[in-house]
Amino acid sequence: MTTIAHLHYSSPVGRLKLVASQHGLMAILWENDDPNRVRLGETAEDANHTILRETAQQLDDYFAGRRTIFSLPLAFNGTDFQKQVWQALLAIPFGETRTYGQLAAQLGKPSASRAVGAANGKNPISIIAPCHRVIGGNGKLTGFAGGLEAKAYLLGLEGHSNVLLPTA
Numbered sequence: 001m002t003t004i005a006h007l008h009y010s011s012p013v014g015r016l017k018l019v020a021s022q023h024g025l026m027a028i029l030w031e032n033d034d035p036n037r038v039r040l041g042e043t044a045e046d047a048n049h050t051i052l053r054e055t056a057q058q059l060d061d062y063f064a065g066r067r068t069i070f071s072l073p074l075a076f077n078g079t080d081f082q083k084q085v086w087q088a089l090l091a092i093p094f095g096e097t098r099t100y101g102q103l104a105a106q107l108g109k110p111s112a113s114r115a116v117g118a119a120n121g122k123n124p125i126s127i128i129a130p131c132h133r134v135i136g137g138n139g140k141l142t143g144f145a146g147g148l149e150a151k152a153y154l155l156g157l158e159g160h161s162n163v164l165l166p167t168a
Contacts, residue, residue, distance in 0.1 A: 005046035009056050012063055013150040016126075019043055020051040024073035027124040028055075030146040037145060038124040040077075059127070063157070068094035070128045078122060085119035089129045095159045099137045113137075121145065127154065 019027040061067035100113040123131040132154040136142040144151040
């Protein structure tokens with residue numbers, strides 16, 4: 001049986017729960033994350049887990065402006081389509097954004113922007129697989145598990161000063 005470990009990490013966007021197996025990082029969960037968004041089962045806290053410690057170090061470097069690319073083993077758990085979307089997220093360069101429609105077209109499914117959005121919303125490895133870099137076709141910020149303020153913060157950290165929060 002695979003042991004799944006977790007570590008809590010304090011970040012500028014709130015307290016995050018880092019989750020990994022011996023195979024790779026499985027999740028970065030938000031403090032008020034919907035418990036049904038990413039299902040992992042039981043985890044045990046392990047402050048000495050090699051992958052979790054490396055994840056925390058790389059996040060420290062990212063938030064301090066010293067890292068633009070992450071180098072971690074990832075262990076995505078989802079459907080084949082979700083994994084395709086999450087791999088596409090990894091290809092969005094630091095400081096750039098894509099729309100759901102652009103990702104759908106990139107995957108060869110130009111009419112699947114809603115399905116891409118749904119898969120994006122289930123991305124278990126926030127920040128590292130940069131779902132925050134996906135915006136609406138109108139240029140506005142759309143749904144984000146960590147909240148739109150966190151999404152705006154992450155994009156601002158990456159040099160986007162003109163992000164548009166949706167109006168009520």
